[in-house]
Amino acid sequence: MNSYCFDYYKSDALAKTYEVTMVPMPNKEDWSVPDYVLDEIVLPPRYKRLVGRPKKRRKKDANEKITVNKNCCGRCGQEGHNRRTYTFF
Secondary structure (H helix, E strand, C coil), X not given: CCCCCCHHHCHHHHHHHCCCCCXXXXXXXXXXXXXXXXXXXXXXXXXXXXXXXXXXXXXXXXXXXXXXXXXECCCCCCECCCCCCCCCC
C-alpha cells in the first residue's frame, strides 16, 4: 500500500509513546503542596460568556436610512404578497 501518512499515525510512533515508564500519582495525602498555593483564594469568573452571535455595538446615525424589508412576489414582482399566496386569475 503506497498511501501517504504522517509518521505519528504509524504503529511504531504509538509504541514509542508508551515505552517510557509511567509512574502513577501518589495518594492525595502524600502530595507536597506549597503554602502559598494553599493560602491563595480562587474566585469564580466575574461574568459568563453568552452563547450565540454577539450583538452589534455600532449605533446608527440619525441621518442613516432605516430599511424595512417588504415581501415581494417572485412571480409578478409586486409587493404585499409572496409566491405562495399568489393567485392565478
